[in-house]
Amino acid sequence: MPPVRIRERGKTKKGTLKRLIKELFKRFPAQLIVSALCIIFNIFANVCSSLFMGVVTLTLSTGIQNGLNPLVDPVPVKYLGIPINTTVTNLIIALVIIYTIGVFASWFWNRTMAIVTQKFMNVFRKAMFNHMQDLPIRYFDTHAHGAIMSLYTNDIDTIRQFISQALPTTLSAGLAIIFSFTVMMMQSIWMTLVVIFCAFLMLLNTIIIGGRASKYFIKQQIQVSVVEGDIEETIQGLKVIKVFSHEEKSKQTFDLKNEQLRKHATSANIAGNTMMPINGNIGNFMYVLTAIMGVLILVIPGFKNLSLTSYREIAAADFYSIITSFLMLSRMFSNNVNNFSQQVTFIVMGMAGASRCFDLLDEQQEKDEGYVELCHIKKNLDGSIEETSEKTRDFAWKHFHKADGTTTYTEVKGDIVLTDVDFAYNPDKTILHNISIYAHPGQKIAFVGATGAGKTTITNLLNRFYDIADGKIRYDGININKIKKDDLRHSLGIVLQETNLFTGTVMENIRYGRLDATDEEVYEAAKIANAYDFITRLPQGFNTMLSGDGANLSQGQRQLLSIARAAVADAPVMILDEATSSIDTRTEKLVQDGMDKLMKGRTVFVIAHRLSTVQNSNAIMVLDHGRIIERGTHDDLIAQKGVYYQLYTGAFELE
Numbered sequence: 001m002p003p004v005r006i007r008e009r010g011k012t013k014k015g016t017l018k019r020l021i022k023e024l025f026k027r028f029p030a031q032l033i034v035s036a037l038c039i040i041f042n043i044f045a046n047v048c049s050s051l052f053m054g055v056v057t058l059t060l061s062t063g064i065q066n067g068l069n070p071l072v073d074p075v076p077v078k079y080l081g082i083p084i085n086t087t088v089t090n091l092i093i094a095l096v097i098i099y100t101i102g103v104f105a106s107w108f109w110n111r112t113m114a115i116v117t118q119k120f121m122n123v124f125r126k127a128m129f130n131h132m133q134d135l136p137i138r139y140f141d142t143h144a145h146g147a148i149m150s151l152y153t154n155d156i157d158t159i160r161q162f163i164s165q166a167l168p169t170t171l172s173a174g175l176a177i178i179f180s181f182t183v184m185m186m187q188s189i190w191m192t193l194v195v196i197f198c199a200f201l202m203l204l205n206t207i208i209i210g211g212r213a214s215k216y217f218i219k220q221q222i223q224v225s226v227v228e229g230d231i232e233e234t235i236q237g238l239k240v241i242k243v244f245s246h247e248e249k250s251k252q253t254f255d256l257k258n259e260q261l262r263k264h265a266t267s268a269n270i271a272g273n274t275m276m277p278i279n280g281n282i283g284n285f286m287y288v289l290t291a292i293m294g295v296l297i298l299v300i301p302g303f304k305n306l307s308l309t310s311y312r313e314i315a316a317a318d319f320y321s322i323i324t325s326f327l328m329l330s331r332m333f334s335n336n337v338n339n340f341s342q343q344v345t346f347i348v349m350g351m352a353g354a355s356r357c358f359d360l361l362d363e364q365q366e367k368d369e370g371y372v373e374l375c376h377i378k379k380n381l382d383g384s385i386e387e388t389s390e391k392t393r394d395f396a397w398k399h400f401h402k403a404d405g406t407t408t409y410t411e412v413k414g415d416i417v418l419t420d421v422d423f424a425y426n427p428d429k430t431i432l433h434n435i436s437i438y439a440h441p442g443q444k445i446a447f448v449g450a451t452g453a454g455k456t457t458i459t460n461l462l463n464r465f466y467d468i469a470d471g472k473i474r475y476d477g478i479n480i481n482k483i484k485k486d487d488l489r490h491s492l493g494i495v496l497q498e499t500n501l502f503t504g505t506v507m508e509n510i511r512y513g514r515l516d517a518t519d520e521e522v523y524e525a526a527k528i529a530n531a532y533d534f535i536t537r538l539p540q541g542f543n544t545m546l547s548g549d550g551a552n553l554s555q556g557q558r559q560l561l562s563i564a565r566a567a568v569a570d571a572p573v574m575i576l577d578e579a580t581s582s583i584d585t586r587t588e589k590l591v592q593d594g595m596d597k598l599m600k601g602r603t604v605f606v607i608a609h610r611l612s613t614v615q616n617s618n619a620i621m622v623l624d625h626g627r628i629i630e631r632g633t634h635d636d637l638i639a640q641k642g643v644y645y646q647l648y649t650g651a652f653e654l655e
């Protein structure tokens with residue numbers, strides 16, 4: 001089945017919101033619940049303070065009317081049908097306390113959410129990275145590396161915005177809308193109708209202009225990744241651009257992409273920036289309309305009777321208090337409708353980003369059904385072998401037989417047999433046909449053939465980067481599918497066709513081949529690879545820092561380090577893919593001698609374009625379009641006067 005491609009930017013998979021919230025709750029249940037409680041309390045405090053303002057107005061006016069000093073004398077009043085008998089001073093103290101707790105709750109949830117967001121980002125990135133490490137090579141063949149990179153930058157950032165901002169604001173605004181609406185309904189249906197009408201206008205504005213803004217924000221996000229991709233490619237290909245004097249062309253291409261980004265960003269920001277003021281103005285309009293409605297209720301007696309729910313006959317002064325708190329609540333209502341609509345874009349973008357990250361996490365990891373393990377062994381005098389925890393560097397395959405519960409040990413010798421192997425990267429095109437190879441311990445097997453003939457592909461099958469379609473590969477008589485992938489790769493020392501060095505010292509880069517190698521073993525491996533001399537001439541010798549894939553070294557030097565890395569691995573089987581292609585012939589000869597010494601009694605697969613490299617092989621396989629067309633020793637093949645002979649004498653080029 002072809003792998004699922006990275007979701008197109010801006011597209012959201014169903015159920016993403018639920019999944020993201022679930023992931024969050026799974027990890028930070030306490031913090032989220034406490035934050036939600038703080039948000040609820042904060043909104044409650046806001047609504048309460050509006051109501052308190054109403055009570056303060058009522059107490060103040062009633063007290064003065066009755067000839068009392070409401071600051072010190074308790075005034076009996078009824079507010080929304082509830083009897084209250086206290087002083088204005090007490091009310092103000094209570095108001096200050098509620099406000100203070102509200103502010104504290106708001107500070108607390110903001111702080112908690114900031115911590116939760118960063119922690120979640122940390123574990124999410126880690127989960128993605130760990131998952132990515134175990135994805136099959138095929139995944140990276142079929143996904144652009146820039147697109148994978150942008151999951152860790154752009155997409156993660158939209159999730160951050162969602163968790164830290166959109167999620168709490170939506171909850172808080174939603175609650176504020178519900179609370180304030182309920183209390184407004186309790187105070188006056190007529191005035192609430194005005195609020196509903198204006199809220200409808202705001203909603204309309206949010207859907208029309210906010211919807212446009214979301215669309216453009218997503219376009220902007222897509223274009224940011226296009227521009228980033230262009231910059232990345234330009235930096236990587238800088239030398240090629242300069243060699244072909246393509247600087248102008250490269251600037252023009254960038255200009256076009258950059259201009260497109262400006263257009264989308266402008267449209268997004270215009271739409272985004274106009275939505276807020278329009279909603280704000282509708283809010284102001286609502287404020288005035290509500291006040292007018294309040295006055296109407298007051299002056300038209302019949303209207304007043306219809307307008308109030310629980311207290312029909314009240315004095316005008318009492319009604320002022322209701323209008324005071326109602327206006328505050330309607331302000332709170334409209335502000336929160338505005339806040340709510342502002343989050344729509346962040347939610348849409350966050351969900352699209354999360355969808356893409358989840359796709360990576362859902363990508364199926366490399367399966368490993370292997371159960372045969374590699375273990376260190378001790379050889380007894382009677383020739384028997386015994387598993388040991390010592391690092392003897394003599395190995396055996398530990399094979400547990402389910403049927404009878406026994407465990408057998410097979411000494412690792414490096415006997416590799418491929419029988420009738422077929423393979424295809426894509427089902428529609430078979431790359432290798434009927435490949436059969438017998439490599440006995442201590443033999444050196446060479447693959448030669450034209451570019452694209454399938455040499456690297458064979459080695460990709462030996463280390464199980466890919467699985468074969470048909471046929472069998474046996475390693476010391478065991479089907480390699482039964483061997484644990486890690487252990488199989490442990491038993492192979494590989495120099496890949498493309499050299500890769502990591503940021504770190506030369507020493508660390510060589511030791512990458514075997515982490516427990518001593519300094520002496522690293523020096524020894526460097527000598528075998530003939531890298532010792534040039535390393536000691538580097539400014540800090542083995543402690544010289546390498547960066548940017550070894551940019552401070554020559555291509556040949558980088559290759560020598562890769563060989564040293566494979567040499568330090570000290571594995572029973574070596575695979576050298578074009579290991580010496582960038583090395584001068586004199587150094588190559590020295591490397592070969594070193595390797596030959598190292599490889600005594602081990603199996604080596606060599607791939608080389610230079611036929612001089614493979615002359616001393618026990619068997620040379622000539623590959624053409626995925627088939628072995630000739631095989632034998634150098635002398636056999638020369639005597640055959642076939643393709644190898646023609647290649648060797650320069651009379652023929654493989655196609």
Ligand SMILES: Nc1ncnc2c1ncn2[C@@H]1O[C@H](COP(=O)(O)OP(=O)(O)OP(=O)(O)O)[C@@H](O)[C@H]1O
Pocket residue numbers: 141425426431449450451452453454455456457458497
């Ligand atoms: N990851 C891949 N996905 C699809 N096809 C691939 C992949 N890698 C290689 N191929 C195809 O498989 C064929 C064999 O490639 P391979 O890398 O084995 O050639 P090679 O003999 O090592 O060539 P070279 O001498 O250039 O290194 C080529 O036709 C190539 O296009």
Ligand SMILES: [Mg+2]
Pocket residue numbers: 455456457497577
């Ligand atoms: Mg190759």
